[in-house]
Amino acid sequence: MxxxxxxxxxxxxxxxxxxLSNAKxxxxxxPFCTIEPNIGVVNVPDPRLEKLESLVNPERVVPAxxxxxxxxxxxxxxxxGEGLGNQFLGNIRETDAILHVLRCFDDDNVVHVDGxxxxxxxxxxxxxxLQLKDLESxxxxxxxxxxxxxxxxxxxxxxxxxxEALKTGLESGTSVRALDILEEDRADYVRPMQLITDKPVMYxxxxxxxxxxxxxxHVERVRExxxxxxxxxxxLAVGIEADIAELDDYExxxxxxxxxxxxxxxxxxxxxSAYKLLNQQTYFTAGKKEVRAWTVKVGATAPQAAGVxxxxxxxxxxRAEVIKYDDFVSYGSEAKVRDAGKLNVEGKxxxxxxxxxxxxxxxx
Numbered sequence: 001m002x003x004x005x006x007x008x009x010x011x012x013x014x015x016x017x018x019x020l021s022n023a024k025x026x027x028x029x030x031p032f033c034t035i036e037p038n039i040g041v042v043n044v045p046d047p048r049l050e051k052l053e054s055l056v057n058p059e060r061v062v063p064a065x066x067x068x069x070x071x072x073x074x075x076x077x078x079x080x081g082e083g084l085g086n087q088f089l090g091n092i093r094e095t096d097a098i099l100h101v102l103r104c105f106d107d108d109n110v111v112h113v114d115g116x117x118x119x120x121x122x123x124x125x126x127x128x129x130l131q132l133k134d135l136e137s138x139x140x141x142x143x144x145x146x147x148x149x150x151x152x153x154x155x156x157x158x159x160x161x162x163x164e165a166l167k168t169g170l171e172s173g174t175s176v177r178a179l180d181i182l183e184e185d186r187a188d189y190v191r192p193m194q195l196i197t198d199k200p201v202m203y204x205x206x207x208x209x210x211x212x213x214x215x216x217x218h219v220e221r222v223r224e225x226x227x228x229x230x231x232x233x234x235x236l237a238v239g240i241e242a243d244i245a246e247l248d249d250y251e252x253x254x255x256x257x258x259x260x261x262x263x264x265x266x267x268x269x270x271x272x273s274a275y276k277l278l279n280q281q282t283y284f285t286a287g288k289k290e291v292r293a294w295t296v297k298v299g300a301t302a303p304q305a306a307g308v309x310x311x312x313x314x315x316x317x318x319r320a321e322v323i324k325y326d327d328f329v330s331y332g333s334e335a336k337v338r339d340a341g342k343l344n345v346e347g348k349x350x351x352x353x354x355x356x357x358x359x360x361x362x363x364x
Contacts, residue, residue, distance in 0.1 A: 001295060002067040003274045004095035005204075008122050011103040012206040012238040014038070017070035019241040020267050038070040044275055044282070044293070045268040048325055048355060052284060052291045055332055064282050064293040066274055069095055089133050093194055097277050098201040099270070100126065101238070104218035105208040119205070119218050120225050127175060127197070134195045135170040138163055141193060162189045170197070177201070178229050200277045202232040204270065212237035213261045232273055236266040281354040284325070285309075286334070302350040306360040316364035320346045325355035 005013045020042050043063040053061050071091045092098065102119040142163045148156035162185045169179040175197035181190060190198060203226055205219045215235045223233055237260075244265050247253045257265065275295075282293045283305055296305045302322075307314030323334065327342045334357075337343050352358075 001065075001275075001278055001280060002069060002095045003097045003099050003278070004069045004071050004092050005099045005101060006071050006092060006126060007101035008103075008125065011101045011122070013101050014070055015242050016099075016101060016204065016206070016236070016238045017068060019238065019245040020068050020270065040068045040070075041065050042068050042267075042271055044271050044295075046282060046293055048282075049284070049291065049293050051329055052286050052357070055329070056286050056288065056291050058286070058288055058291045060290050062290060062292040064275075064280075064295045066271055066278075068099075071095075089130070089196065092130070092196050092199075095199065097274060098196075098199050099204055099274065100201055101204045101206055102218075102222060104205040104216060104222065104235075105211070107208070117218070119222050123203070123222070123225065128173070130196045131170045131173065131175060134176060134197050135167065137193060137195060138166045138170065142167065158185075159189050166190070166195075175201075175229070177231075200231070200279075201229070202234055202270075202273060202277055204238075205233065205235045206238045207235055209237050209240050209260060211235070212240060212266075232277055234266070234270055234273055236270065241266050281352070283352050283354070283356040283358050285359070286328070286357050296352055298354075300352050301348060302346055302352060302358075302360075303348050305352045305358065306362065309360070312364045313360050313362050316362040317348060318361040318363055320350060321359040321361070322346050322350070323357040324353075325357060328357050 005017055007013050017038060017040060020040060043065055046063060049061060049063055069091065100123070102122055103117060104119050106117055142160065145156050145159050145163060149160045162181065165179065165181060166176060169176065176190065176195045177198050177200065186198075203222055205215065205222055207216055207219065211219070212235070219233070219235055226233060240260065244253055244256055245267065247256060253265065257263065279298050280295050281298050281300075283296060285292050285294065294305065294308050296308055302320040303314045303317040306317050306320065322344045323337050323342065327337055327340075328334070331337045331340055331342065334343070
């Protein structure tokens, strides 16, 4: 799973990246401070994992992770190569979701690439560049498909209809994710193209400390602008988050958060939201050797979940032994759950639920 942080230069992308990961991306008050994408692997905060650890007392604990990519600032003209645009857009294409950072704070000491603060204009600048790049991809695909459609190929004609809808939408300034396209057509034709504006997006409103709890007028404008996009909006005081991340002591961090009226660090909220944005869920394996969180798509079957551990597990799947997380915690151990008759044996059709504690039986 990979989420890319995008935005105009100097809106707080690298500072956010630093607060999320142990990697320290260069962060400074001038455009194009980041050129090569910085990559950090970030643990998904999950108190259930800590509870299982306390019950099982394993040799090691392995959390689920999200890969975060800090992509350099885009500028107007990026789709035509301005400001190393082609390279940066290529980096975005390789991600599964987009974290779009918008500057929603006023500070004369931090320069803005366009001279003044307007998160809606900034959003539109990035959107237009991404849409233009997608339009370029759609038009290339149309050239190839048109020849087959003219011969009477029914499949090609159906695809042309979808491509024309994409072209019309993008030319009108609508991102692919917001277009009204049948799910079947999305699966067959849209997703294989890996269009940038088809990726799920979360708008991260970077605010000052005083707006960290309830946002501000800039944030309200963003919420209104994206209400029809099926996108998430998260309010973070990115500079404060970076300060919190520097504190090693848990009590110090807690006191810091309480002082500014927050219940938890925004980094945790962002990672959990990104996980949800990517339609992911967690199941656990819990034994003396290891307690581990595994990531699977919502709706995954038991064999697909087993395949996350090893392809042989999916290929030779026999059955899954499933314990509900609440039952594991309530009874305190796998043995006691078995004795109580709360361990379920499931077959290939079982749909994994978030929080399931699972053992797999397989034969290859």
